[in-house]
Amino acid sequence: MTSESIEIANNRYHKGKAAFENGQYREAVENLETASSLTAKNSRLGGEIRIWLATAYEAAGRNEDAVALCQQLKRHPHSETSKQASRLEYIWTAPKLKRPQEWMTEIPDFGNISDNKQKISLARSSKGATNGQKKLPEREYIDLNQVNTSDNRFIWVALLAVAITVSYLLWLGFN
Numbered sequence: 001m002t003s004e005s006i007e008i009a010n011n012r013y014h015k016g017k018a019a020f021e022n023g024q025y026r027e028a029v030e031n032l033e034t035a036s037s038l039t040a041k042n043s044r045l046g047g048e049i050r051i052w053l054a055t056a057y058e059a060a061g062r063n064e065d066a067v068a069l070c071q072q073l074k075r076h077p078h079s080e081t082s083k084q085a086s087r088l089e090y091i092w093t094a095p096k097l098k099r100p101q102e103w104m105t106e107i108p109d110f111g112n113i114s115d116n117k118q119k120i121s122l123a124r125s126s127k128g129a130t131n132g133q134k135k136l137p138e139r140e141y142i143d144l145n146q147v148n149t150s151d152n153r154f155i156w157v158a159l160l161a162v163a164i165t166v167s168y169l170l171w172l173g174f175n
Contacts, residue, residue: 008035009035010035013031013052016028020056035049036050051088054069066092070086071085072085
């Protein structure tokens with residue numbers, strides 16, 4: 001391997017990682033495949049690139065390719081790469097569990113949100129006060145004759161508990 005090919009592989013590797021992290025999985029696969037072809041399979045960098053490639057395969061919907069690559073990487077000489085490949089293969093080949101419908105939350109589609117902006121602004125302007133003044137919501141007044149204001153002595157019990165606690169702490173501080 002020439003230093004030029006290693007530099008190109010490193011460049012493609014970083015481009016592939018960046019594309020993956022931005023959700024551009026097809027582009028990530030292309031860059032990582034190129035980087036993989038330019039590095040030695042048994043090197044630490046080669047293993048790292050192939051782990052990212054397997055992850056990109058899975059994200060791009062190519063589960064079989066991801067699992068097959070992990071099976072190859074389980075025999076990689078670098079122990080961290082082989083452990084990671086084993087873990088990923090275990091996760092990707094695990095049976096898919098069915099979740100009960102009551103655990104699921106449906107997310108509404110806001111695809112037509114731009115159409116709703118005009119409707120919302122029209123609704124706000126029709127509800128608002130005329131002459132550019134904002135209308136404050138009316139306050140609900142409470143008849144104080146209906147409020148129970150009798151002393152339930154809770155405040156005195158609470159104050160007594162605080163006073164005893166402070167006294168005890170001061171006593172401990174002086175002893």
